[in-house]
Amino acid sequence: MICKGLVIRLIAGEYLVYDLNSKKILNAKPRGVMRIKSSAPKVGDYVDYTLTDDEKGVIERIHKRRNDLIRPYICNIDQAFVIFSVKEPDLNLNLLDKFLVTLEFNNITPIIVFNKWDLLSYCEIDETKKVISYYESIGYKTIITSCSKNLLNDLKDYIKDKISVFTGQSGVGKSSLLNLIDPTLSIETNEISQALGRGKHTTRHVELINVESGWVADTPGFGTIDFEGMEKIDLAQNFIEFFKYSSLCKYNGCLHINEPSCKVKELVLEDKILKSRYENYLAFINDLGKDKKEYDSSPINSNSKRRRKK
Numbered sequence: 001m002i003c004k005g006l007v008i009r010l011i012a013g014e015y016l017v018y019d020l021n022s023k024k025i026l027n028a029k030p031r032g033v034m035r036i037k038s039s040a041p042k043v044g045d046y047v048d049y050t051l052t053d054d055e056k057g058v059i060e061r062i063h064k065r066r067n068d069l070i071r072p073y074i075c076n077i078d079q080a081f082v083i084f085s086v087k088e089p090d091l092n093l094n095l096l097d098k099f100l101v102t103l104e105f106n107n108i109t110p111i112i113v114f115n116k117w118d119l120l121s122y123c124e125i126d127e128t129k130k131v132i133s134y135y136e137s138i139g140y141k142t143i144i145t146s147c148s149k150n151l152l153n154d155l156k157d158y159i160k161d162k163i164s165v166f167t168g169q170s171g172v173g174k175s176s177l178l179n180l181i182d183p184t185l186s187i188e189t190n191e192i193s194q195a196l197g198r199g200k201h202t203t204r205h206v207e208l209i210n211v212e213s214g215w216v217a218d219t220p221g222f223g224t225i226d227f228e229g230m231e232k233i234d235l236a237q238n239f240i241e242f243f244k245y246s247s248l249c250k251y252n253g254c255l256h257i258n259e260p261s262c263k264v265k266e267l268v269l270e271d272k273i274l275k276s277r278y279e280n281y282l283a284f285i286n287d288l289g290k291d292k293k294e295y296d297s298s299p300i301n302s303n304s305k306r307r308r309k310k
């Protein structure tokens with residue numbers, strides 16, 4: 001009999017598979033060619049498997065992936081919670097824009113979480129809210145949270161029935177948020193001084209954990225993605241508001257740098273596009289030229305979003 005499951009963990013060549021019907025978790029091994037790393041199942045894969053006499057699974061087939069990442073090493077993600085603290089560490093808009101453009105390119109829906117809201121003073125609240133409403137105005141879902149005030153807002157609702165990653169710098173409160181959602185998880189959290197210290201970035205295994213009838217990977221990842229597989233035009237097309245206005249730029253394929261009659265630059269000058277967004281965009285365009293040789297030229301994800309301008 002063929003059963004259908006979700007790969008939730010990999011330990012030393014053995015997989016943990018969650019059966020989508022019985023909702024039980026079992027050990028499984030891949031058959032034949034799927035033992036070769038390049039064609040092996042990974043966390044997030046939907047698989048067909050059969051059972052051996054001793055109740056172990058044999059993975060027979062991997063279903064087509066909706067997206068496929070290398071760092072973190074996971075696939076079929078529905079959405080990513082991009083977690084930032086508004087303080088300790090300070091809100092880092094450069095990193096936020098980097099996450100957003102990378103996720104857009106990989107066809108993963110970002111949800112921006114602003115944690116540690118309790119640490120803001122009144123005037124800082126106003127300032128931060130302005131930034132948040134800009135990101136909302138261009139179409140992003142945002143959530144304000146605070147672990148110390150037990151404030152989760154809609155976070156739980158978003159997690160339901162989806163595969164999500166929790167990503168962000170260390171120390172922003174990813175593990176604390178997960179523990180607050182489900183206290184039985186007891187994930188290790190770190191004092192901020194420790195979390196920001198060096199030597200803390202050892203690669204951890206990726207694992208999907210069952211939270212609120214959904215699946216979540218708590219991963220430091222993504223910070224290291226560095227636009228793999230992306231060209232300048234991909235940056236332009238995945239800064240979503242730039243892409244929206246680019247049809248009003250004079251040149252097809254405008255990169256909004258030095259081109260004449262550029263609508264994006266005009267809107268930056270009119271303060272209709274957030275200045276930091278544009279500055280970060282230029283910085284990323286600049287970074288793209290560097291370190292390029294380290295990567296092979298194949299895109300990490302065949303489903304990535306290279307948009308076509310009409």
Ligand SMILES: Nc1nc2c(ncn2[C@@H]2O[C@H](COP(=O)(O)OP(=O)(O)O)[C@@H](O)[C@H]2O)c(=O)[nH]1
Binds near residue numbers: 118119169170175191
């Ligand atoms: N004041 C405040 N501290 C928080 C909040 N969320 C997490 N922390 C603290 O921030 C530190 C890092 O949290 P942790 O969950 O380990 O962050 P992670 O590295 O992103 O998983 C811990 O000392 C937490 O107690 C919050 O909303 N407010």
Ligand SMILES: [Mg+2]
Binds near residue numbers: 174175176188189190
């Ligand atoms: Mg953590």
Ligand SMILES: [Zn+2]
Binds near residue numbers: 256265
């Ligand atoms: Zn332009």
